Amino acid sequence: MIGIIDYGxxxxxxxxxxxERIGIPYIISESPExxxxxxxxxxxGVGAFKDAMARLREKELDQFIHQYVDSGRPLLGxxxxxxxxxxxxxxxxxxxxxxxxxxxxxxxxxxxxDGERLKVPHMGWNKLHFHQEAPVLEGIEDGYVYFVHSxxxxxxxxxxxxxxxxxxxxxxxxxxxxxxxxxxxxPEKSSATGxxxxxxxxxxxxxSEDIL
Amino acid sequence: MMTKRxxxxxxxxxxxxxxxxxxxxxxxxxxxxxxxxxYDEQGxxxxxxxxxxxSVEGRKTMVDVVQAVASELAIPFTVGxxxxxxxxxxxxxxxxxxxxxxxxxxxNNPGLINEGAxxxxxxxxxxxxxxxxxxSIGTWRVYTHGGRTPTERTVIDWAKEAVERGAGExxxxxxxxxxxxxxxxxxxxxxVGDAVSVPVIASGGAGNAQHFLDVFTEAQADAxxxxxxxxxKETGVGEVKQFLRNAEVNVR
Numbered sequence: 001m002i003g004i005i006d007y008g009x010x011x012x013x014x015x016x017x018x019x020e021r022i023g024i025p026y027i028i029s030e031s032p033e034x035x036x037x038x039x040x041x042x043x044x045g046v047g048a049f050k051d052a053m054a055r056l057r058e059k060e061l062d063q064f065i066h067q068y069v070d071s072g073r074p075l076l077g078x079x080x081x082x083x084x085x086x087x088x089x090x091x092x093x094x095x096x097x098x099x100x101x102x103x104x105x106x107x108x109x110x111x112x113x114d115g116e117r118l119k120v121p122h123m124g125w126n127k128l129h130f131h132q133e134a135p136v137l138e139g140i141e142d143g144y145v146y147f148v149h150s151x152x153x154x155x156x157x158x159x160x161x162x163x164x165x166x167x168x169x170x171x172x173x174x175x176x177x178x179x180x181x182x183x184x185x186x187p188e189k190s191s192a193t194g195x196x197x198x199x200x201x202x203x204x205x206x207x208s209e210d211i212l
Numbered sequence: 213m214m215t216k217r218x219x220x221x222x223x224x225x226x227x228x229x230x231x232x233x234x235x236x237x238x239x240x241x242x243x244x245x246x247x248x249x250x251y252d253e254q255g256x257x258x259x260x261x262x263x264x265x266x267s268v269e270g271r272k273t274m275v276d277v278v279q280a281v282a283s284e285l286a287i288p289f290t291v292g293x294x295x296x297x298x299x300x301x302x303x304x305x306x307x308x309x310x311x312x313x314x315x316x317x318x319x320n321n322p323g324l325i326n327e328g329a330x331x332x333x334x335x336x337x338x339x340x341x342x343x344x345x346x347x348s349i350g351t352w353r354v355y356t357h358g359g360r361t362p363t364e365r366t367v368i369d370w371a372k373e374a375v376e377r378g379a380g381e382x383x384x385x386x387x388x389x390x391x392x393x394x395x396x397x398x399x400x401x402x403x404v405g406d407a408v409s410v411p412v413i414a415s416g417g418a419g420n421a422q423h424f425l426d427v428f429t430e431a432q433a434d435a436x437x438x439x440x441x442x443x444x445k446e447t448g449v450g451e452v453k454q455f456l457r458n459a460e461v462n463v464r
Binding site: 011013014017046047110119120121122123124125126127142144146148166167188189191192194195 | 213214215217252257282283284286287288306307308310333334335380381409410411434435464
């Protein structure tokens, strides 16, 4: 059973439907008690960083997420949910994140290194470049996935960078360290490749159950 | 590098896809979900559903269509037609659509763009513009009500204003080329693309794969939309993409 963390900021429908299609049971909940009865959790998110952190704190889900990660069970952040895993964000100010991964969320520059104009948000299909092997990337060959975002994670530890996409800067696309992982794009909207990524996360979750 | 997107557009009336669509392998050629699935399998990057229902009941049915498509498909899709207020956007986006497209309603009430972008984020708000060249003013004029009503706005100014108000994407239809199958409107697409900082989807005039190549390379469109050439199987999404790949255009 996967728990989808409901804190009022996500496209929960798409994520849950994607899990249904690949046959993974899930619950959607805002209750730490209920979410604690799962083997893995997904932190979705669309919207602004500041609002998202405020809502997590309001519902004491920030504490829950830390305890959950300490228990060794896997966490997957998607899009804004991935950005929340980092130390801080400069989106509309300076805001502290969950601090589970090292790095800072900054705006995508609207010019590339050659001074060519880039459209922000980074919206559409972009190719994944893989940096290291990881269970969540197993069997992913066609690496095109669907991105929609205006901010990206800067200063990510080399060890935590699993895959990136090129958009003027190197955009960390899949990040992970121990049982904490994140995807900047939307696997639930990334056709067959996205479904495979979510299936891999679910499999990794089942495997980690043996270790726990 | 971002890929160029190929977007089939489906007209939906009272919950059914209309305009004869020739997918013989389908049990039911009017089912939006089945058609959406076929396009997904062919490699469509995104879909647009245009609700052309005339009735309130038809509009309500669109919510069911959106839910069914979102349940079955893992590619992004946009819904346009009949979206006149924030509540309409809420209904469609909460049912599982990724974006809503506003046309006449945004021209009549531009504040709707600000409202939508503030509530859902710019990435959800597509502004559809129907453009027709007007020699008397030497530029393109905005039309509303499905191309029936000329407005006082010029396309370039309206596109800029829409983006300032929070539009995340422009769906640009050339009324001059629409249905011609002579190719997309390169000059129009380039002019709008140069004027705004958000992606531009070119629409109207697609007749073959070369036309997609032209609009991507000559007008720097981010995406191209077509209806009939895909529906009537004059060419497939996969064939267009192969053609583009051979021409070294980056596609998925």
